[in-house]
Amino acid sequence: MATKSNLLVRVLPAVMLVLSVCCVAAEYNTTLDVGDAAPDWGALVGTDEETYRLSDFGDKELIVVVFTCNTCPVAVDYEGRMIALQKDYNAKGVQVVAINVNTNDGNDYEAMKVRAAEKQFNFPYLYDETQQSARDFGATVTPHVFVLDKDRKVAYMGAFDDHRDESKVENHHVRTAIDQLLDGKTPQVTETRQFGCGIKYHD
Amino acid sequence: MVRLPLLRRWLLVGLAMSCVCGILACSGAGVSSSDQEVAIELTTGGMAELQQIVDDSQGKVVLVDFWATWCSPCRKQFPHTVELHEQYADDGLVVVSVSMDDSEDPEIREQVLGFLTKMGAGFSNLISRHGDSQQAFEEFDISALPHYVLFDRDGKRHDLTSPDPAKPVTTEILDQRVAEYLDR
Numbered sequence: 001m002a003t004k005s006n007l008l009v010r011v012l013p014a015v016m017l018v019l020s021v022c023c024v025a026a027e028y029n030t031t032l033d034v035g036d037a038a039p040d041w042g043a044l045v046g047t048d049e050e051t052y053r054l055s056d057f058g059d060k061e062l063i064v065v066v067f068t069c070n071t072c073p074v075a076v077d078y079e080g081r082m083i084a085l086q087k088d089y090n091a092k093g094v095q096v097v098a099i100n101v102n103t104n105d106g107n108d109y110e111a112m113k114v115r116a117a118e119k120q121f122n123f124p125y126l127y128d129e130t131q132q133s134a135r136d137f138g139a140t141v142t143p144h145v146f147v148l149d150k151d152r153k154v155a156y157m158g159a160f161d162d163h164r165d166e167s168k169v170e171n172h173h174v175r176t177a178i179d180q181l182l183d184g185k186t187p188q189v190t191e192t193r194q195f196g197c198g199i200k201y202h203d
Numbered sequence: 204m205v206r207l208p209l210l211r212r213w214l215l216v217g218l219a220m221s222c223v224c225g226i227l228a229c230s231g232a233g234v235s236s237s238d239q240e241v242a243i244e245l246t247t248g249g250m251a252e253l254q255q256i257v258d259d260s261q262g263k264v265v266l267v268d269f270w271a272t273w274c275s276p277c278r279k280q281f282p283h284t285v286e287l288h289e290q291y292a293d294d295g296l297v298v299v300s301v302s303m304d305d306s307e308d309p310e311i312r313e314q315v316l317g318f319l320t321k322m323g324a325g326f327s328n329l330i331s332r333h334g335d336s337q338q339a340f341e342e343f344d345i346s347a348l349p350h351y352v353l354f355d356r357d358g359k360r361h362d363l364t365s366p367d368p369a370k371p372v373t374t375e376i377l378d379q380r381v382a383e384y385l386d387r
Binding site for chain 1: 273274275276305334335336337338340341345346347348349350367370371
C-alpha cells in the first residue's frame with residue numbers, strides 16, 4: 001500500500017504536468033495553438049482569379065496569413081503595412097496571404113477585386129465565402145494574423161503590431177517574429193491579443 | 204367691394220391661426236428637444252475608472268457597451284443600449300459606454316461626443332485612455348467590437364457571447380441577459 005501511494009505521489013504530478021503542457025489552450029485563440037499545424041484552406045480563389053492552396057507556397061520560408069476584409073476600418077488601416085511587409089521581406093521568402101471571409105455589404109468578390117486593384121496589393125487576396133478557413137484558424141477579428149513557419153506550423157498569432165495608428169506603434173509583433181524565425185530562432189512572443197472588428201460569421 | 208375685406212379678414216384669421224399653430228408647434232418641439240438634451244459627459248479612462256463605476260454601483264447590474272465611431276455594428280446597436288438604460292434604470296441597471304476611439308485626437312473626441320449626444324446617452328460615457336491600441340483592448344480584456352459586458356449585483360464580470368461564440372451578440376441576446384441578471 002505504502003509503495004503504491006508513493007508511486008501515485010511520484011507519478012501523479014508528472015502526469016498532471018504532461019496533461020497541463022499538452023492541453024494548455026492558447027490565451028486568445030480557442031481553436032488553434034502555437035505549434036499546431038496550419039489548417040489547410042483547400043483551394044481559394046484570389047482577386048487575380050487564380051486559385052491558391054497552402055501547398056502552392058512550398059518554396060516559401062514563411063507564410064503570413066492575414067484574415068482581413070474590405071470594410072473594417074482597423075483592417076483597412078493595416079493594408080499599407082501588409083504591402084510594406086511583402087515588399088520588405090519578399091527576397092527573404094516571406095509570403096503574405098490575405099483571406100476575406102466576410103460576406104456582408106462591401107465584402108463581395110467584385111468589391112475585393114476593386115480594393116486589390118486600388119491599393120495595388122502585392123500579395124494574393126483570397127475570398128472564402130464558406131468562412132471555413134477562418135473557423136479552422138480560430139480567427140475572431142479582422143485583422144487577425146498567423147505566421148506559419150517552414151513546417152507550416154503556427155509560429156506566431158495575434159495582432160500585426162500594437163497600435164492601429166502606425167505612427168504610434170512600439171512593438172512590431174509580426175516583423176519581430178519573422179526576423180527571429182528567419183534567424184532560425186523561436187519567436188520570443190508567439191501570441192498577442194488580436195483586436196479589431198469581429199468577423200461576421202454566418203448562422 | 205364687400206367681399207374682398209371679408210376674404211381678407213378670413214385670410215387674416217387664417218394667418219393668425221397658422222401663426223399660433225406654428226408657435227405652438229415650435230414651442231412643442233422646443234420642449235421635447237430640451238427634454239432629450241441630456242448633458243453628455245465624456246471621461247477619459249481605463250479599467251480602473253470602469254471598475255470604480257462598478258464599485259459605486261454596488262447591488263446593481265452594470266451593462267458596459269464597448270463601441271467605437273469606426274464600428275458600424277456598434278453604432279447600429281447603440282440606440283438599443285440607450286433604450287435598455289431608459290427601460291431598466293429604475294430596476295437597478297447602470298449603463299456605461301466605453302468608446303475605443305483615439306482619446307487624444309480632439310476631432311475624434313468631438314465625433315464621439317456628437318454621437319453620444321445624438322443618441323441621448325444619459326449615462327456614464329468613457330473613452331479609452333489608450334485609444335484604439337492593442338494596450339487598450341488588453342486593458343479591458345476584449346478583442347472584437349462590438350462587445351458587451353455585464354457586471355452582476357455582486358460585481359462579478361460576465362462577458363456576453365452568443366450561443367456560437369464566433370457570432371456577435373444581438374440585441375435579443377442582450378435583452379435576455381440583462382433581464383436575467385436583473386431578476387437575480
